[in-house]
Amino acid sequence: MSPLMETVGNSPQATKPSAKNQWTETHYPYSRYLEETFGGKTYKIVVASGLTCPTRDGTIAKAGCAFCDIRGSSSYFGKQGRGASVKEQIRSRMPGVEKRFGAKGYLAYFQSYTNTYSDVNYLREIYEAALSEPEISGLCIGTRPDCLPDPVIDLLEELATTHYVSLELGVQSFEDESLLWLERGHDSKCSIDMLAKLRVRAPTVHTCVHLMFGQPTDTEGGPAEAARILNGIGVRGAKLHQLMVLEHTKLADLYRREPFKTLTLEEYTDQVIEFVENLSPSIYIERLSATASHPDECLAPKWSCNRWDPHNKMRDIMTARGCVQGKRLILT
Numbered sequence: 091m092s093p094l095m096e097t098v099g100n101s102p103q104a105t106k107p108s109a110k111n112q113w114t115e116t117h118y119p120y121s122r123y124l125e126e127t128f129g130g131k132t133y134k135i136v137v138a139s140g141l142t143c144p145t146r147d148g149t150i151a152k153a154g155c156a157f158c159d160i161r162g163s164s165s166y167f168g169k170q171g172r173g174a175s176v177k178e179q180i181r182s183r184m185p186g187v188e189k190r191f192g193a194k195g196y197l198a199y200f201q202s203y204t205n206t207y208s209d210v211n212y213l214r215e216i217y218e219a220a221l222s223e224p225e226i227s228g229l230c231i232g233t234r235p236d237c238l239p240d241p242v243i244d245l246l247e248e249l250a251t252t253h254y255v256s257l258e259l260g261v262q263s264f265e266d267e268s269l270l271w272l273e274r275g276h277d278s279k280c281s282i283d284m285l286a287k288l289r290v291r292a293p294t295v296h297t298c299v300h301l302m303f304g305q306p307t308d309t310e311g312g313p314a315e316a317a318r319i320l321n322g323i324g325v326r327g328a329k330l331h332q333l334m335v336l337e338h339t340k341l342a343d344l345y346r347r348e349p350f351k352t353l354t355l356e357e358y359t360d361q362v363i364e365f366v367e368n369l370s371p372s373i374y375i376e377r378l379s380a381t382a383s384h385p386d387e388c389l390a391p392k393w394s395c396n397r398w399d400p401h402n403k404m405r406d407i408m409t410a411r412g413c414v415q416g417k418r419l420i421l422t
């Protein structure tokens with residue numbers, strides 16, 4: 091799972107948009123999904139699992155996916171999690187989240203790396219350790235579509251019968267050329283097959299697909315096609331981010347050698363609108379764009395360095411354009 095994934099609520103940069111920004115609801119927001127699911131404010135507490143990825147341990151590759159700067163993540167194991175048990179991590183982080191956000195409910199968020207990439211006994215141990223904390227209402231587990239063997243899927247479904255379990259699946263793209271360019275080590279068929287399997291084998295698990303727009307290899311119509319795939323495959327949510335070029339990644343080296351185009355905020359918003367308007371209104375959208383966790387290490391696009399300015403501009407453009415989730419499904 092890419093470390094770009096942050097919830098607004100947990101971000102150290104998070105402040106509310108100004109009161110003048112009262113947009114119409116252009117899409118099904120994550121906040122409403124959480125309200126409907128838990129009945130109140132629920133926040134993620136990031137937890138390091140101590141696991142790695144097949145693109146880092148040499149199974150597929152050694153240097154990670156081309157865009158991934160794992161050091162930027164708040165659950166980077168070497169920074170925060172070394173030596174601390176799952177319970178210790180939760181207990182040390184919870185007071186800060188409660189104080190800052192007035193949270194009433196918590197989810198343990200196994201965010202960085204591939205948090206199903208281990209034998210099923212270890213996974214049961216860390217997931218159950220998190221769920222045994224009385225304040226924890228459920229799990230969010232970040233992983234890859236090629237790291238979910240049947241025993242692990244069965245464990246997730248078992249846990250989901252008694253607790254909320256969300257699987258955050260790093261699909262990134264349904265375009266094979268882009269997956270190659272990103273050096274993901276799996277193709278689109280792998281993602282589609284896994285989503286179809288999860289729908290049947292783990293129907294109680296809430297699957298949220300992570301997608302990235304802005305690869306130079308992306309084709310026109312890619313966001314609409316991605317939405318159409320999600321509409322028919324049983325996912326509960328989608329989380330969007332723009333391609334960012336971050337220091338300490340293969341993309342940074344490539345960008346310096348042969349600079350490639352990244353999306354302007356307006357171009358990225360066009361892609362988001364195309365996606366949203368083709369997406370079923372029943373699928374929540376957890377995030378419209380990402381923010382670089384270390385702005386000084388973001389080479390491009392520079393608008394990724396701020397959180398609320400791009401968010402506010404995107405919402406303004408979406409509102410002005412009359413964006414409504416699923417609108418094109420009705421028209422076509």
Ligand code: SF4
Nearest residue numbers: 091092143154155158
């Ligand atoms: S799977 Fe790729 S994107 Fe996810 S943490 Fe591992 S290297 Fe990074």
